[in-house]
Amino acid sequence: MxxxxxxxxxxxxxxxxxxxxxxxxxxxxxxxxxxxxxxxxxxxxxxxxxxxxVGHCTQCRTLSEDALCPQCADPRRDDTVLCIVQSPMDVFAVDQTGFRGRYFVLKGHLSPLDGQGPEAIGIPALLARVEGAEALREVILATNPTVEGEATAHYISQLLIPRGLIVSRLAHGIPLGGELDLVDGGTLAHAFAGRKPMGG
Amino acid sequence: MxxxxxxxxxxxxxxxxxxxxxxxxxxxxxxxxxxxxxxxxxxxxxxxxxxxxVGHCTQCRTLSEDALCPQCADPRRDDTVLCIVQSPMDVFAVDQTGFRGRYFVLKGHLSPLDGQGPEAIGIPALLARVEGAEALREVILATNPTVEGEATAHYISQLLIPRGLIVSRLAHGIPLGGELDLVDGGTLAHAFAGRKPMGG
Missing domain, CATH: 1.10.8.420 (RecR Domain 1)
Structure with missing residues (x-):
């Protein structure tokens, strides 16, 4: 037809x-x-x-038609924590967890072979953002758990640790509700290395 | 967020x-x-x-911005067979089977309680279409296999059989690729009643 x-x-x-x-x-x-x-x-x-x-928020660079997105404009959010993600979709995912700090959205991840250097993904804007944030104490790197995401997180941590900030990365481990034998070896190894003592 | x-x-x-x-x-x-x-x-x-x-084809009443939809405008289609369906989506489904006759699209099914009488679903237009079709020999009623679809098919057959047309209804039976114990009783009863001798 x-x-x-x-x-x-x-x-x-x-x-x-x-x-x-x-x-x-x-x-x-x-x-x-x-x-x-x-x-x-x-x-x-x-x-x-x-x-x-719709353009980008001037502060966190997520999608927004206003100069400040609702997250950046909210005075009740915690200015001491900044979560760095790779895309506006990730802001939504992280916010679902109950996180109520501030965000910064990179434009993807570092990928030198594709010409995606620090400028292309917005590192200069991130540094400017960090420098302007007086209350900031901790930066959480929530880039994707891929080779490129890890490399990007590592690169950023090297820039921010010398500035006296606490820099953390999301924990790797077994996802909730899954079955152990379906988890890949790398994830399982991370889960073993990151094991936690149980309270009595 | x-x-x-x-x-x-x-x-x-x-x-x-x-x-x-x-x-x-x-x-x-x-x-x-x-x-x-x-x-x-x-x-x-x-x-x-x-x-x-997009409006409706003047001949078969399917969706089309031209006065004649591609099916009605196609001179190679078989003018002796007319398939009656309940919606433009059904035209697509039937055409997928390889049917290459003509179509007429009702506006849903008869539903007197909702005020959907013969005029509302387009029966007068169907009769005009049938009267104008000199080559027409057979009408296939492909309304949905629901109570309302069956009632609509029955109503139309009563109008068309007296005009000397062959009026047929799609066969009921077990769908291909399913499992017999998952087929509902009514369908299975139809499949028994409509059983076919196998060639030797």
Missing amino acids: SFSPLIRQLIDALRILPGVGQKSAQRMALQMLERDRSGGMRLASALQQAMEG | SFSPLIRQLIDALRILPGVGQKSAQRMALQMLERDRSGGMRLASALQQAMEG
Whole structure:
């Protein structure tokens, strides 16, 4: 079967959404056209406004159309702790844990082979942020647990430790609710090395 | 964590898509903003054009911005068979099977309690379509295998059989690739009643 050109164009455009393949895109397009055109129009205008209007927070560099994102603008957050992540999605994940300090969002990780040096990922802006933060005591490096994420964390720790800051890294270990025999060897080795005494 | 207003508005708007919950909507919004703003703008304009431009095919009433949809406009299709379905999504599903006749799309099924009578679902337009189709010999009723779909099929058959048309209904039976003990009793009873002799 073939769709008319406007429907085909909509199906193709929907496929840029993460996790949406040909079949879901068709269902989305036809269902909106059949049942919710006003919702479709609202989505079109929300998309346009966000794509054109959203920039980056001047302080933590997460996505925001205001100069300060809601996290940076909140006076009740703890100014003594700064959590460094690789993307705005990570800010959301970390905030879900109950963390209520400040954030700084890198633009990805160091990757010299791809031309992603310290400037490209925003290290100068991070240093400026750290220097302007008088109350800051601890920096938590929450980059991804990958080779590149570890290298990026190591690079940043070398810059910040000499400034007298406590620099910490998220713990590695077995994830909750999993089964031990499904955990990979490297993670299990980390979990052994980082074992904790149990209270009596 | 809270998102800035434009991002929140985009996340809410994305949730009208079928199968998209809060979490997927967040991932979609942030990922588009981070990595594919031009894709997001393309999607916004495709949505707007489709919501404003797409109407219904004048002949089969499926979704189309042209007066005739690609199926109705195709001169190579078989004019002797007409398949009646409940929605444009069903046209796609039936066409996947290799069917190459014509279609007519009802607006849902008969549901007198909800005020969905024959006019509301498009029976007068169906009769006009059938009367205008000189080559037509067989009508296949492919409404959903639900109580309402069966009732709608029965109602239409009563209108069309007196006009000398062959009226058929899709076969009920066990779906391919399933396990017999997982098939519900009604379906299994239909499969027994409709059993076929095997060639020697």
